[in-house]
Amino acid sequence: MPDVSSIEVEQLYGELRAEAEAGGYHLNPDQAMTRQLLNGLLVNEKRYGYPSCPCRLATGNKDEDLDIICPCDYRDPDLDEYNACYCSLYVSRAAAEGKAKIGSIPERRPPREKRLKTKTEKKAPTLTSLPLPVWRCKVCGYLCARDGPPEVCPICKAKRDRFERFI
């Protein structure tokens, strides 16, 4: 396994924390756990060429692992439902403030067979058959297509209750 130095971990820690906070996200307040996960991300970056989720088995084929490159496609819905992402590198505001408990959560990523099927069957959506609702930040106009609005607008930091359903 590739070697990762504590200096590399601390550097990534600083960068990701700043990035997360600027975008309305939060890293796990359990610093020992967070350092382990960051170490795992750096190991994966060195051995696969991209920082795939430390808690998922990557194939080494980037195309197949795109959805689990950190931050993964499943982070935001897991933050909404479980207060933490799958590996727990990212947590909700409540968990960051110690008001919500986090733990090992179920895997949201569909099994490989299903993922491949969805990929090949995907059609270009029309405005009336969008796969997800579109939410609009009433403060800055930021638009996002996801099951629900984010906890905080990543652009202007407005809270979730300032979002409206746009489409």
Add this chain to the structure above:
Amino acid sequence: MNVTHIDGKEKGKVMLYALSTCGWCKKTKALLNELGIAYDYIDVDLLKGNEQTAVVREIKKHNPDNNFPTMVINDIKCIIGFKEDDIRQEFN
């Protein structure tokens, strides 16, 4: 095969399928160590090619989702994820 054995109290056959980079897998190993249970583990991400494929096939018999950690007890019971209470209860 890269199976690591940890000595401890015999509580049946305990096989832990883990990833070397995973925080929850590390917590699971630490809990088993704290409980002093004898167990075997494989860090599946460190296996290459056919060896990894064979182990994944084995894991899927117990846990079709093939996620980690997967703990198989006596080839029958399966605990998926770091379920601290379940694990403590199992080896109580």
